[in-house]
Amino acid sequence: MLRTLIRQVGQYRTASLLTPLFTALEVVMDVLIPYVTAWLIDRGINAGDMRNVYLYGIMMIGMAFLSLLFGILAGRYAAYASSGFACNLRDAMYRNIQTFAFSNIDRFSTSGLVTRMTTDVSNLQNAFQQILRVSVRAPFRLVLSVIMCLVINPGMSLIFLVALVVLAMALGCIVSRVGRLFGQVFQQYDVLNNSVQENISAIRLIKAFVREDYEVLKFSKAAQGLYRLFVRAEANMALMSPVMNMVVYGCIIALSWFGAHFVVGGSLTMGELTSLFTYVMSILMSLMMLSHIFVMLTMSEASGRRVAEVIDERPDIVNPPAAIARRPGGDVEFFRVDFSYHDGSGEYVLQDINFRVRAGETIGIIGGTGSGKSTLVSLIDRLYDVTQGGVLVGGRDVRTYDLKTLRDAVAVVLQQNVLFSGTILDNLRWGNPAATLEDCRRACRLACADEFIERMPEGYDTRIEQGGVNVSGGQRQRLCIARALLRNPSILILDDSTSACDTATDARIQKAFREEMPEVTKFIIAQRVSSVQECDRIMVMDHGRITGFDTHRRLLETNQLYREIFDIQTDDDGDFDNWEDWK
Numbered sequence: 001m002l003r004t005l006i007r008q009v010g011q012y013r014t015a016s017l018l019t020p021l022f023t024a025l026e027v028v029m030d031v032l033i034p035y036v037t038a039w040l041i042d043r044g045i046n047a048g049d050m051r052n053v054y055l056y057g058i059m060m061i062g063m064a065f066l067s068l069l070f071g072i073l074a075g076r077y078a079a080y081a082s083s084g085f086a087c088n089l090r091d092a093m094y095r096n097i098q099t100f101a102f103s104n105i106d107r108f109s110t111s112g113l114v115t116r117m118t119t120d121v122s123n124l125q126n127a128f129q130q131i132l133r134v135s136v137r138a139p140f141r142l143v144l145s146v147i148m149c150l151v152i153n154p155g156m157s158l159i160f161l162v163a164l165v166v167l168a169m170a171l172g173c174i175v176s177r178v179g180r181l182f183g184q185v186f187q188q189y190d191v192l193n194n195s196v197q198e199n200i201s202a203i204r205l206i207k208a209f210v211r212e213d214y215e216v217l218k219f220s221k222a223a224q225g226l227y228r229l230f231v232r233a234e235a236n237m238a239l240m241s242p243v244m245n246m247v248v249y250g251c252i253i254a255l256s257w258f259g260a261h262f263v264v265g266g267s268l269t270m271g272e273l274t275s276l277f278t279y280v281m282s283i284l285m286s287l288m289m290l291s292h293i294f295v296m297l298t299m300s301e302a303s304g305r306r307v308a309e310v311i312d313e314r315p316d317i318v319n320p321p322a323a324i325a326r327r328p329g330g331d332v333e334f335f336r337v338d339f340s341y342h343d344g345s346g347e348y349v350l351q352d353i354n355f356r357v358r359a360g361e362t363i364g365i366i367g368g369t370g371s372g373k374s375t376l377v378s379l380i381d382r383l384y385d386v387t388q389g390g391v392l393v394g395g396r397d398v399r400t401y402d403l404k405t406l407r408d409a410v411a412v413v414l415q416q417n418v419l420f421s422g423t424i425l426d427n428l429r430w431g432n433p434a435a436t437l438e439d440c441r442r443a444c445r446l447a448c449a450d451e452f453i454e455r456m457p458e459g460y461d462t463r464i465e466q467g468g469v470n471v472s473g474g475q476r477q478r479l480c481i482a483r484a485l486l487r488n489p490s491i492l493i494l495d496d497s498t499s500a501c502d503t504a505t506d507a508r509i510q511k512a513f514r515e516e517m518p519e520v521t522k523f524i525i526a527q528r529v530s531s532v533q534e535c536d537r538i539m540v541m542d543h544g545r546i547t548g549f550d551t552h553r554r555l556l557e558t559n560q561l562y563r564e565i566f567d568i569q570t571d572d573d574g575d576f577d578n579w580e581d582w583k
Contacts, residue, residue, distance in 0.1 A: 001308040005124070008311075015077040019132040027137055029067035031144040034278040036172035041271030047410070050511045050549070052254040055110050061565035078132045086125035090117055092312045101317035103341070108310065111194035119189055120303035127300035134294050142286035145279045152279075156262070159254045159280075163247050167287050170243045172341055174236055180530070181233040185299075188229055192222045197490045204293065220339065233364045236310045317382050323402035327409050328394025330359035330490040330521035332380060337389035339375060349375050350544045357537075359490070362522040364532025366565065367541035373525045375416065380523075381410035393491070411489035412513050413497040417480045419468030425455060425460045427442055431483035446512045447504050449478035474501040481509070491521045498531060506531050529566050538562070 007017055037061050044053035069471045093116065097105075111551050149156065199206065199215050206215055262268035337353040365373045377390050378384050381400050390399045398406060411431070428440045435443075440460065444450040452475055453490060457460040467478045477497050484492065492513075498506045510531065513522055526532050529581055534553040540548035540555065540562045548559035555562040 001305050004308040004311050004476040006279050007090070008088040009081070009085055010088050010537045011344045012081045012088075013086070015081035016132060018135040019074050019081055020079065021137045021548070022070045023133050026067050026070035026074060027072065027144065031141060031148060031282070033060055033063050033067075034275040035148055035152075036063065037268070037277040037278070038271035040108065040451055042269045043271075048302065063150045066389055070268075075301075081132060082125050082129035085119050085128050088133055089124060089307055089311075091122050093117060093121075093307065096311055096315075098312060099315045099318075100313070100380065101315050101385075103316045104313055106341070108315075109194060111196075112306075113310065115189050115193050116303075116306050120306050123300050123303040124307060127296050127303075130293055130296050133291050138286045138289035138293065142283055142290070144280045145286065149276060149279050149283075150377060152275060153262070156255065156268070156276055159251055159258070163251050163280075163284065163515045164287065166248045167243065167284065168381055169568060170247075174243075175180060177231050178236045181229055181236065185226065185233065186230045188222070188226045191225055192219075195219045195222045204216065244284065247282070251284065252277070254544055255280060263393060295331050309453035317385055317403070319403055323404045323405075324396060324400050324407050327405060328396065328401065328519050329488060330519070330580075331392075331394060332521060333355045333392040334376075334379075335390055335392070337379070337391065338387050339379065339384065340387045341384075343387055348544060352391070353546060355539065355546065355549055357521060357523075359521055360519050361537065362524065364535035364538040364539060365523060365525045365540070365541065366529065366532055366562070370543075371541040372544040373541055374495050377412070377495060377523050380491065380493065381407045381412065383412075385578075408487065409490040410493065411479050411484035411487045411491070412493045413477075413484045413495060415495050415497070417468070417473075417476045417497070419476055419479060421464065421466045423458075423461050424456075427479060428460075428483050429463055432486040435486045439486060440482070442476075443482040444515055446485055446509070447478045448508050449475070449482050449510070450553050452478075458531070474505065477501060478505075478509075485517075489520060491523070492517070495525045496527060497525075499527060503530050505530070510534060527561075529569050 015322075036056050040053060040056035040060070041208075043049060044056055092480065097113065121422060153293065195215075196219055199219065206212060255273070259268060259273045259276065262271060263273060333356045337350060338348050339350040339353075340348050349555060365376070367373050377382070379386055380393060380398065382401075382403065385399065393401070393406065393410070405445065420430060425437070427441060428443065429435050432439070437460070444453060453462070464470065468479075471479070477499070481494065481497055495550045498509060501509070506528070507530070510524075513520075516535070520534075524532055529552075532538050537550060537554060538548075538555055539546055540559055542561055548555050548562055550558065556566060
């Protein structure tokens with residue numbers, strides 16, 4: 001973990017080294033000032049020598065100025081280094097997430113990734129800044145202050161050593177308890193963020209079902225859990241202050257008592273006693289800072305581990321050696337394919353899948369929920385890799401292609417249609433940045449999206465809000481189909497992508513595909529028989545197996561499951577329009 005995080009310091013190494021250097025110089029000046037103060041009192045004020053008063057006064061002013069200068073430089077470089085470190089962490093995580101296969105993404109929750117990119121990185125940024133400054137300042141000041149005390153009066157220094165042991169033991173107990181609690185805090189953050197994310201993304205459903213009170217209660221439970229953990233952690237941290245005060249006051253009383261005897265006895269001067277008071281406060285404050293650093297490091301350890309998990313996660317699907325960079329054709333073949341989401345579990349989502357599709361064919365895929373339809377097509381462009389068997393595209397195993405080349409040739413419109421903030425034209429060109437306005441118009445015409453775009457006041461310059469909330473589900477689907485068409489694919493996969501369209505619009509889209517894109521291989525997953533019955537062949541899936549693969553008419557004669565689906569949907573109460581009207 002530590003090695004992974006240190007690598008992200010990157011171009012900010014120089015600032016990271018200069019920060020502790022200037023911090024150390026600042027501490028040296030701070031520690032020397034009380035020592036010079038003792039000279040000023042003993043050799044100047046008490047001796048009645050104004051020359052020494054001026055001399056040591058000027059020295060103290062110079063040291064204070066240098067301390068200020070070094071402190072400013074240390075703070076500036078610390079801010080530069082810690083902010084850059086946080087930026088590199090976020091960039092490294094985000095870049096690595098982009099390389100993840102679906103199987104990698106499945107291992108991290110969305111809310112967990114958001115927490116890591118925000119809260120966890122912020123904790124690491126603060127910890128890094130503390131390490132560069134306070135973790136240098138506190139121990140360095142502690143050591144130098146102890147040395148100066150030994151130089152002034154070794155006997156009196158025993159008071160500090162006893163106080164150090166007592167305070168270190170007390171703070172060690174507190175820090176260990178607080179560290180465990182903060183480890184639980186970050187887990188609770190994930191629960192809280194997950195509740196917020198689900199609530200916002202499903203706000204329309206929540207209002208439709210009048211479940212606001214339930215969601216508020218669920219969020220309150222998560223917030224209360226976080227509250228209780230924070231209260232316990234902060235309550236333990238609050239013990240540091242009274243423990244610190246007790247030790248400080250004890251040291252002051254001891255110093256006053258023994259110091260008075262030493263001063264009267266002539267073995268200690270008033271200036272030296274004054275310096276010892278300053279150093280004892282410096283020593284104890286350094287210990288206090290160290291205790292806070294331990295808490296911060298304990299908190300950041302959990303964050304660092306979570307961030308390093310994302311950065312170190314290796315994608316399950318990578319480019320093979322000597323990857324084929326030639327764009328594949330549209331023929332597809334599956335042979336003896338088995339697939340499991342959890343390799344080695346024996347729970348296969350797909351079993352014994354064998355079929356061949358020629359370039360330009362239109363293949364319909366139908367089956368019940370959970371039958372493996374979406375999983376099957378996700379193997380074509382290597383969103384997942386097969387567990388056993390092989391998938392061929394263009395006559396070659398998909399695992400031999402360059403990933404970008406393969407996925408550029410396979411356009412997918414997923415079940416969850418996603419539009420980004422920006423204009424309609426921006427969203428369309430997201431699929432092909434080089435697309436002209438005429439290309440976009442043609443793709444929208446094929447997807448039957450042109451009819452509603454032209455009715456909008458600003459046409460293709462109409463702004464789409466985040467998530468496409470200002471367009472209907474059917475319009476969102478058609479824009480996503482048009483975006484996929486702009487990639488000029490060899491293979492087009494529509495994963496239940498016209499479910500929100502009426503059957504008339506669905507029929508026009510299918511007709512446009514047949515007439516305008518005869519060379520493109522098309523896989524159309526649908527729940528409605530009307531969406532696939534004009535396909536060249538239809539694949540019927542049930543519990544991860546292909547139970548039928550033939551034309552509509554032949555399946556009606558030979559496949560009981562397909563005939564049952566057809567009969568249900570063509571019944572008077574089913575959802576079916578007369579297909580012949582739209583051919």
